[in-house]
Amino acid sequence: MTTSASTIPASQIQYTLGELMVAAAAREIADGEVVFVGMRLPLIAFVVAKKTHAPNAIGLFENGVIRATPAPELIYTMADPPNILGATQCLDMLGVMSLLQSGRVHMGFLGAAEVDRFGNLNSTEVRGSKGLTRLPGSGGACDIASLAQRFVVLLEHSKQRLPERVSYVTSPGNGDGAGWRKRTGLPRGGPSAVITTKAVLRFGDDGEAYLASVHPGVEAGDAIRNTGWKLKVGAEVTTTVEPSAAELKAIREYDKDGFWTK
Secondary structure (H helix, E strand, O other), rough: OOOOEEEOOOOOOOHHHHHHHHHHHHHHOOOOEEOOOOOOOOHHHHHHHHOOOOOOOEEEEEEEEEEEOOOOOOOOOOOOOOHHHHOOOOOOOHHHHHHHOOOOOEEEEEOOEEEEEEEOHHHHHHHOOOEEEOOOOOOOOOHHHHOOOOOOEEOOOOOOEEEEEOOOEOOOOOOOOHHHHHOOOOOOOOOEEEOOOOOEEEEEEEEEOOEEEOOOOOHHHHHOOOOOOOEEEEEEEEEEOOHHHHHHHHHHHHHHOOOOOO
């Protein structure tokens, strides 16, 4: 996904919206966890987590690569040579995806064209003023959403991207509410957070998203107005924690030219 090139003023340092989202995403990774990393902002989030609070996290890539350390330089696709160099293992797709079925994957990062109020994802097709637009589809997203212990989504915050109900369920979240995953036969998991360009949404016991924090400079009302349903508000809406000096150092040393973060 693309992020604003403008910077957000902080008390002592400036950072981009992309860097803020990366820092927020990195904090979703706990030390020692096995995480489907993916590309773009989640890739940098894995690097930040490894270099700050989660040195023992393990990164998985859908093409079969497993890394205990980030690639030595920025990568643009999962199959780039730096992602192979020094990898812990290079398996086939079946080998790495089987870790999901056995319940050994703690978290997966996902992107989508649409995410709805119950955390269902659409990356298959959308309907707009110009008719139907076909999208790439699931890839491994449905597997991750179905079988990881939890998943986190990153996307732009707008009514179009956050409809009340996705136009096509590519990857399941909480279906139609609490208990849906269990009734459907999914053994675990579900959405834990949606990190947008305006806010962080989390999910209650009813399976529905609620506003947990807004990014610095964003009013809660702005996030609510730009959501395609009547967004619930958490008991205490906080301000998303700004990137620390250590987090920004890790981001900028890895993504030197801001290819993914600016």
